Amino acid sequence: MAKRVLIADDEKNMRWVLSEALAAEGYEVLQASDGKEALTAVDEQHPDLMVLDHKMPSPDGMEVLRRIRAKGETFPIIMLTAHGNVETAVEAMKAGATEYLTKPFDLGELKLSIEKAIRISELSDEVRRLRAELDRDWDVDGFIAADPHMVEILMTVEKVAPTNATVMIYGESGTGKELIARAIHRLSPRDAKPFVEVHAGALPETLLESELFGYEKGAFTGAVTAKPGRFELANGGTLFLDEVGDISLGVQVKLLRVLQERRFERLGGTRSIDVDVRVVAATNRDLQQLIADGTFREDLFYRLNVVPITLPPLRQRKGDIPRLVAHFLDKYEAAGRTITNDAMQALTGYPWPGNIRELENTIERIVILASAPEIGIEDLPAEVRAGVAPSASRTHTFELPEEGLDLEEVEMDLLRQAMDRTGGSSAKAAKLVGLTPKTLEARLHRLGLQ
Numbered sequence: 001m002a003k004r005v006l007i008a009d010d011e012k013n014m015r016w017v018l019s020e021a022l023a024a025e026g027y028e029v030l031q032a033s034d035g036k037e038a039l040t041a042v043d044e045q046h047p048d049l050m051v052l053d054h055k056m057p058s059p060d061g062m063e064v065l066r067r068i069r070a071k072g073e074t075f076p077i078i079m080l081t082a083h084g085n086v087e088t089a090v091e092a093m094k095a096g097a098t099e100y101l102t103k104p105f106d107l108g109e110l111k112l113s114i115e116k117a118i119r120i121s122e123l124s125d126e127v128r129r130l131r132a133e134l135d136r137d138w139d140v141d142g143f144i145a146a147d148p149h150m151v152e153i154l155m156t157v158e159k160v161a162p163t164n165a166t167v168m169i170y171g172e173s174g175t176g177k178e179l180i181a182r183a184i185h186r187l188s189p190r191d192a193k194p195f196v197e198v199h200a201g202a203l204p205e206t207l208l209e210s211e212l213f214g215y216e217k218g219a220f221t222g223a224v225t226a227k228p229g230r231f232e233l234a235n236g237g238t239l240f241l242d243e244v245g246d247i248s249l250g251v252q253v254k255l256l257r258v259l260q261e262r263r264f265e266r267l268g269g270t271r272s273i274d275v276d277v278r279v280v281a282a283t284n285r286d287l288q289q290l291i292a293d294g295t296f297r298e299d300l301f302y303r304l305n306v307v308p309i310t311l312p313p314l315r316q317r318k319g320d321i322p323r324l325v326a327h328f329l330d331k332y333e334a335a336g337r338t339i340t341n342d343a344m345q346a347l348t349g350y351p352w353p354g355n356i357r358e359l360e361n362t363i364e365r366i367v368i369l370a371s372a373p374e375i376g377i378e379d380l381p382a383e384v385r386a387g388v389a390p391s392a393s394r395t396h397t398f399e400l401p402e403e404g405l406d407l408e409e410v411e412m413d414l415l416r417q418a419m420d421r422t423g424g425s426s427a428k429a430a431k432l433v434g435l436t437p438k439t440l441e442a443r444l445h446r447l448g449l450q
Helices: 012-024 035-045 061-070 086-095 107-135 148-160 177-186 205-213 249-261 287-293 298-304 318-331 341-349 355-369 382-386 407-421 426-433 437-446
Strands: 004-008 028-032 049-053 077-081 099-102 138-140 143-145 167-170 195-199 238-242 278-283 307-310
Touching: 004 012, 004 035, 012 028, 012 107, 028 035, 035 049, 035 061, 049 061, 049 107, 061 077, 061 086, 077 107, 086 099, 099 107, 143 148, 143 318, 148 177, 148 307, 167 177, 177 195, 177 238, 177 278, 195 205, 205 249, 249 298, 287 298, 318 341, 318 355, 341 382, 407 426, 407 437, 426 437
Parallel strands: 004 028, 004 049, 049 077, 077 099, 167 278, 167 307, 195 238, 238 278
Antiparallel strands: 138 143
8 A cells, every 4th residue: 555645835836846756656645735734634634754844834834743743643754944954953853853854955865765764664663563562461362461472472373363274282281272272263263163172191092093083883892873073073163182292103193194184084984074173282292302202203293283382381471470360369259359469479489380270279279268358478378488389399209019019000009199198189199190180080090090
């Protein structure tokens, strides 16, 4: 779109010469013969730049300049005068002129001045826009952030969501990978279609395969009826593959085929099923290292890693903690309660190994247990008050299993000890044994401990 230049000069010949020259450069040119016409044109035509004569009737150019700037207009204004002196130039620049040229001037010089002023104005507008983006609190479908790195991530989410690009989300457990996946779905044209989750790390290989692709009646013992898989259920929508780094090589091959061909067969079936599914994957593992170890296919990695998004741990975005605390207080219907400075400092200083999930659980616990309207440092868990994560403040030891036990019995013994020590909390037990909560729950279920 052509830039709009307003020429305000009481000399008709000057307006004509400048109009012809600038129109030949591709500008859309407006004209004003006095100060009143110039101010009206600014209000009604919204020029991108103004060439303003200093000596003009009703009002003069200097007064026009002051009135324009007083209204908050920031577009460039190049002042022209036949009566130039240092004092007038200084006065014009102080009043907000972008540049000051004395008549007679070189037409080529004016063109260069206009081109440079418009380019600088565009850059300034972009800087103001970016600063405004960074200064505001971002809330993208429930994901709250003000930290500059997180704001950049949420801007990426808003850009990629309307497309069909496959997204790979990296981050520690509890950083909000599922929230980002849901935001991508809700901000996409697929919003009205299903969002289907598959937690790959919690399922053994054979069960994961049947969950993803479904099965026909009689495909295996117990398959008394046919069942659609998650790909079929997500048709037209989004499939969220969590803990994709835990998928076995055998299932990876079949997953790659679906991503390439957009079709598959159910277990025990021969009929190809076409699907239109957007895949968003997530992992807390280093897929490049898994490729080097030979446990993750490189071709699948490139299929999934079209748009990578890496979520920082909460300890690297501490500026967001007060906003998240306020959000969780509101979520648990305690928005009217206040927090002392000491308590907020302790919450901000704690490293949060469990990330946002741990912070939310902590706030929920405080809301339930603290009775006073003001939450103080005495209401916080001991590890938060101390500012040291439990894993760093003490070493957990387990009793050695009895001799003669097989591997499954050893695993049962260790998991039983972990559950006993954490009062039956699978989330805390998972931290003790170095597993994700979902993986631990799957193993507890498989071993009959839950």
